Amino acid sequence: MDVNIRELALNILLEINRDGEHSHIAVGNTLAKYQFLPKSDRAFITRLCEGTVEYRMQLDYIIDWVSSVKVKKMKPVIREILRLSVYQLKYMDNVPDSAAVNEAVKLAQRKGFRNLKNFVNGVLRNVARRMNEITYPDREGNPSGYLSIRYSIPEALVKSWCEEFGESICEQIISSFLNQRPATVRLCRTGHDPEQTLQELKGQGVEVKKAPYAVDAYEISRYDYLGGLAAFREGKIQVQDVSSMLVAQVAAPVPGMQVLDVCAAPGGKSLHVADLMNGQGMVEARDLTEYKVNLIRDNIERLGLVNIRARVRDASLIYEEDMESADLVLADVPCSGYGVIGKKPDIKYRSNQEQQESLLELQREILKAAASYVKKGGVLIYSTCTIGKAENLDQVLWFTEHLPFQMESLNPYLSPELHTETTAQGYLQLLPGIHACDGFFLARLRKK
Structure with a gap:
């Protein structure tokens, strides 16, 4: 052919x-x-x-x-x-x-x-x-124009991040988007021995290196394609970025819990929580369309987990029968996705102000619905794969002001290298180029 x-x-x-x-x-x-x-x-x-x-x-x-x-x-x-x-x-x-x-x-x-x-x-x-x-925009006279063409990113984003983080950090973020990124996987524990999985991968000629921040996170390289790895086919590894693994780590689920993940596809965080619960309790992983829910089901089947199910549900609606039924709720809401531009570069060209406004509204609708499912004394984890304050800290502050929740320190659940003033307050903002992972935000919120 x-x-x-x-x-x-x-x-x-x-x-x-x-x-x-x-x-x-x-x-x-x-x-x-x-x-x-x-x-x-x-x-x-x-x-x-x-x-x-x-x-x-x-x-x-x-x-x-x-x-x-x-x-x-x-x-x-x-x-x-x-x-x-x-x-x-x-x-x-x-x-x-x-x-x-x-x-x-x-x-x-x-x-x-x-x-x-x-x-x-x-x-x-x-x-x-x-x-x-070829002459490019002058860095001194037109810094945002220079950075925009040099790193191929819309000038509106450059200006907004220069304003929020300063020019030097903005440049570190946008330059990191152009770097090669290794594939990161999580070693699954239910029914598997992580040490044995590592040996199997190495036996197949895969180069394996411990990734930072998350307990079971490893970078893998020197393999042909994922489906060719026995460990992947047998459900011993799950492709997932380190930043996303921190959600389950910070959620700290215990066996027997009832857990709801309201925006779950393709299921990485739900699967991780179910894995940490060692086959006990139940995680319900929800998403808006049959297509997305089937992606979750495929992963559940491959990993062979029994304490997780997937169903089609609209995260912005409140389902009365689920009110105050969950010990733990994950709300990884739809967002602008700017933290993962390194993996999905077309995201940067799709940005517009109108879309941003409607996203903020949708995030609040989802947060209100998610809050109603948390039992008194239960925990809600809010997360996004983006980096601006408007979709992250501002939303959490709005949430704690309007609903009976308070932020809780993340430090007991995070490796010391991630401890900062903000993690003690209850939230973490990861920035690409500054941290060795995707851009990501997460907050831990306890229902009063």
Whole structure:
């Protein structure tokens, strides 16, 4: 079967930028479909697609700098061909410039744009020749414009984070989004010996390294793909970021508890809580759609846990029959997701103020509903995978002001390296580039 790997990459980019698919899903679906390709080809597709999406604003700036037709005016196919080719010219040293240009011209012809092959050729030769002449925004005169193009992130986000965290921390955050991130897994305990799982992984040639902050967290590398690992297929490991593992750690569930996770998909936190409860009690993992709930069910089945079930429920609605029924409620609410831009780079281009306002409203609706399920004296954990105050601390302060809950110190549950003034108060804000994990917020709240 003749497969053109650049054409596969082009189709993925069109799915993301033209059709609105999330980058990790578009890449993952294609790799699953073409699992038979050599590992080097799959790695090339992944690097090319992720890199082109990550650096999209910078690539567009470069194209606009040399081209008389601006990126916004181009046909989607030509625009994506130029983007992925400029990425190769600037960032993929193992691809000769001539190959990047020639393959782009062939790709334009393959896609039915024979009449534009000279345009594609001209723009790319120009970029290759003049790459070092391109002038970028001046850091002194226009710091937010400079950071925006340098790290390919919308200027509105740069300005808001410079204001909130200062320019130096803002730069650490946005530069970290462009770094390679190892896969992190949690070792499952129910029915398994974590030490034995580690030995099994090493026996399969996987490189395993202890990850910070969370008890059972490990970084894994040097494996072909996840489904090829026996430990994954047999439910001995669960892919999960360290930041997300801290939710169950801070929740500190005990066997026999009744637990509700109101926004659970794909189920990492619920599964972790059920695992810590050692097969006893019950965790109900809820999400809004059958599709998402089925993702949770797949994971429950693979991990073989008996004390967890999944069902379709709307987290913003209050279900009377569940009032004050749970010892522990997890509310990992829908959010802007800016803490995981490193893994899902297209998130940064989707930001807008209107969406932000409606998110804040939805978060409060979910919090009010979640609060009603907590027994008196029970615990609610609020979390998001984002980094701004508005969706995090401000929401918790609003919550404790309007509902009978108070924050509780996180220090008894966290490793000492994460202890700060705020964790003693009851909340933790993790920042990418500052902490060795995704950006994440969590707070522990006790019902009075």
